[in-house]
Amino acid sequence: MHSAASSPAPGWLVEPDDANDLVLSVWPASAGRDEAGSLQLGGVGAGDIVHQYGTPVMVIDESEVRSRARALRTAFERAASEHATTARVYYAGKALLSTEIVRWVMDEGLNVDVCTGGELEVALAAGADASRLGFHGNNKSVAELARAVGAGVGTIIVDSAIEIERLAALTSRTGTVQRVMVRVNSGVHAETHDFLATAHEDQKFGFPLGEAPAIVARIREIPGLTFVGLHCHIGSQIFGVAGFRESASRLLDVHQELLAGGDIPQLNLGGGFGIAYTRVDDPTPIAELAEGIVAAVAEGCAARGIPVPALSFEPGRAIVGNAGVTLYEVGTIKDVTLDAGTRRYVSVDGGMSDNARTALYGAQYSARLASRVGGGPPVLVRVVGRHCESGDIVVDHEYLPADVTPGDLLAVPATGAYCAPLSSNYNHVPRPPIVAVRDGASRVIVRGESMRDLLARDAGIQL
Template sequence: MHASENAPLAPDWLELPSDTAALDEGVWPVTARRNGSGELELGGVAASELLAAHGSPLYVIDEQDARGRATETLAAFTDAFGAIGAEVELHYASKALVTIDIARWMAESGIGLDVASGGELEVALAAGIDPAKIGMHGNNKSRAELERAVSAGVGCIIIDSLGEIELLADVAASLGRVQRVMVRINVGIHASTHDYLATSHEDQKFGLTREAALDAVASIRASASLELLGLHSHIGSSIYESEGFGAAAARLMMLRAQLLADGPVPEVNLGGGFGINYLPSDQAPDIRELARGIAAEVQRVCEETASSVPRFVFEPGRSIVGPAGVTLYTVGSTKTVTVPGESGGERDYIAVDGGMSDNIRPALYGADYCVRLANRVSDAAPRLVRVVGKHCESGDIVVNHDYLPGDVTVGDLLAVPATGAYGWSMASNYNYLERPAIAAVRDGVARVLVRRVTIEDLLAYDAAWNGKASS
C-alpha cells in the first residue's frame, strides 16, 4: 500500500511498511541485523552498547562493508576494462569521508586516494599512502598546497584553470621536479542530480571548456617542469544512470584522439559520483553493470577514432563508504502535528539529539533518508513521522518522511542508514553542539576512528576562555 493512502501527508513513493523493524538489505550495511532482543546490531555490536560507550549521536562505520565495497568496485572495473585491454586504477574520493584508518583500509584494498585540499593530503600522508597513488584536485590550490604536493611526490595534480599551469610549473621548477598533471574538462554532460552536485555543465567553477583545454594542453607540453598525464572529467555526484558516464567517456575520448596527433595522452580519468540507495525505493546502479557499460562505450569510441585504449582512473567515494555508515540518535521529544485543509493529516515529529550539524544534506540538497527504531522492536501501528534535530532552524530535518511504530518515545534510539558519506565530512558545530565521534565496528568490536569534539574543545578555541566556567 502506498503510504499516501494511509496518511495524506506522505509522498507517493513512500510505502506503508508491513514490518517497521525490517532492514532493507539495499540500504543497510552488510552486517546490520536484529539480535534476539530485537535491538539493532552493526558489526556484531548493539546500538545501545555503542552509544553507552561513545555518546549520542554517533557515526558508525561497518568496516567489513566498506572494505568489501572497495574490493568489489576495484574488481568490477579491473574486469570490465581488462576485457577491452585497458588497465585501471581507483582513487578513493577522500571528500566523502576520510580518516587515517579509512585511508589505510582503501590502500589495503588496492585503492589510491583522491584529495581535494592540503588537509586531505596530510591525512593521506599520515596514513602512509604511497604519494604516487594520490591525485590532487581543487579549483583554488594555494602555492603552499602545491609545494607540499610536489615535494611529497603526489602522482598527479589535476589542473583546474589556465592560471594554475603557470603557478604549478614555477613551483615544480623551484623544487627541481617534473610534475605529472591532468587537465579537468567540462564535457557538457548534465548529470541527473541536484544542481549543486552537477559538476560538468559549463556555467560553474570547475574545470575548463574544450577550447580552453586545448590551450592548457599546449602550455603543459611546452613546460619543462610539467608532464601531461591525461584528461579528467567528473560529471557530478549521486548519479544513478550509467548513460551520463558513457556520454562523458565518448566526448573525452574524442578529444584525446585529437590530442594524440601532437603527443601522448596515456590516461583518462572519468571521476566518480556513483549513486547509492538512501531509501528502499531507490535503484542504485550495479557496480559491475556500470563498469561494463562504460568500458563498452570506451571501446566503441577507440575503434571509431582508430586510437589506442588508454589507462583509466576512477574516483569512487560515496559508493564505497556511504552504505557502510549509520548514524545513531537518541529521541528527546515527540509531538503530533495536525495539518488542516483538504489534503491535511497528521504527522509525528520526533526530535533527536543531533540534526543538520551532523547531516546537512537534507537541508542543503533536499536529500531523503529513512529511519528505524534501533533499541527494540514494536507491534504498535506505524505512524508517519518526520525526524528533526535540535537546532534553531525550521529546516533542521534528518528524515523528511518515513514510518515508525506509534509508541516511539523519549529515550528510544533511532538509526539512519546510508550516512557514511558526507555526514561527518560536512559536519559543523552549529549552536555549539558537539561533533559526534566516528566508531568502526567489526566482528563484535567497536573502536573509535575520530573522537567526539566536545564543548570543552570548542571553548578552547575561544581566546577569552580561562579553562573554567564563571561563577
C-alpha cells in the same frame, strides 16, 4: 493505513508492512537484529555502542568499506581487461576521510583522491604512498602545490591557467617533474541536484572542453610538467551509464585531437555512482556500471581508430555511504495536524550539525528504531534535530512504529558519505565521534568533541 488522499506522505514513500524491517540495499551487510530486537552492526549491539560512546555517534562498518572498495576495484579491473586496457580506482576522500579509512582502502588496492591541503595531510599522516594520491581542487594555493610536489603526489589535476603557471614556477625552482591531468567539463549534466552537478559550463570546476587543446599545449611547453590525460566528473548520486557514455564520447573527440601532440596514457571519468538511501532507490550494480562505461570507451576508441587509454575512476559515496549508520536518542515527540493528515515530529539529539545534506540538498534518508522492535501500526514521522532552524531535518519522510517514545535509540543508515565532512558546531553543538565496528569489536577512529573542546577556541575564556 494512510490513504493517499489523507496523508502528507510523498508519493514515492512506501508504507511498510513492518516498520521495523531493514531494507538490505540501504544498510551494511552486517546489519540485523538480535533476539531482543536490538540493532546489530558489525557484530556489535547499538545499545552497547551508545553505552560506550554516547549519542549521537556515527558508526562505520569497516568490513563494508573494505568489501565495497574491493568490489569496485575488481569490477573495473575485470571490465578493463576484457578490452585490453587497465583501470585504476581512486577513493574520493572528500566523502569521508580519516587515517584509518585511508589505510583500509589502500589495503584493498585503491588509490586516494584529496582536494585540499588538509586532506593531503591526513593521507600522508596515514602513511599513504604519495605516488598513489591524486590532488584535486579549484583553488590550490602555492603552499599546497609546493607541499604536493615536494611530497611526490602522483598526479595533480589542474583546474585553471593560473595553477599551471604556479606549477611551472615550482617545478622550475625545485628541478622536479610533476604529472598532471586537466579537468574539463564535457557539458554532460547528470540528473541530480544542481549543487551536486559538476559538469555544467557555468560552474567553478575545470575548463570548457573546447579550451583543452590550448591548455594542454601550454602544459606540454613546460619542462617540469607531464600531461597524462583528461579528467571529467559529471555529477553525483548517478544511476545508470548513459551520462557516462555520452561524456566519454565527447572526451574522446578531444583526446583523439590531442594525440597528435604526444602520448596520452590515461583518461579519468570521475565518480558519482549512486547508492540506496531509501527502499525505493535502485542503484545500478557496480559490475554493470563498470562493464557499461569501459565498453563505451573501448567502442569509442575503436570507432576513432585510437588505442584505449588506461582508465581511472573516483568513487567515494559508493564505498562508504552505506557503511555508515548514525545513532541518536529520541528526545521529544509531537503530532502536528495538517490539512492532509497528521505528521509526527520525532526530535533527536543531533541534526543538521552532523548531517547537513537534508537541509543543503533535500536529501532523503531512512530511519529505524535501534534499541528495540517497536509496536503498533506504522506512523508517518519527520525526524528533526535540536538546532534553532525550521530546516533542521534529518529524515524528511519515514514510517516508524506507533509506539516510538522518548529514550528510544534511532538509527539513520547510509550516513557514511558527506555527513561527517560537512558537520559543524552550529548552535555550539559538539561534533560526534566516528566509531568503527568489525567482527564484534568497536573502536573510535575519529574522536568526538567535548564542550571543553568548543570553549577552548574562545579566546575570551581561560581554561
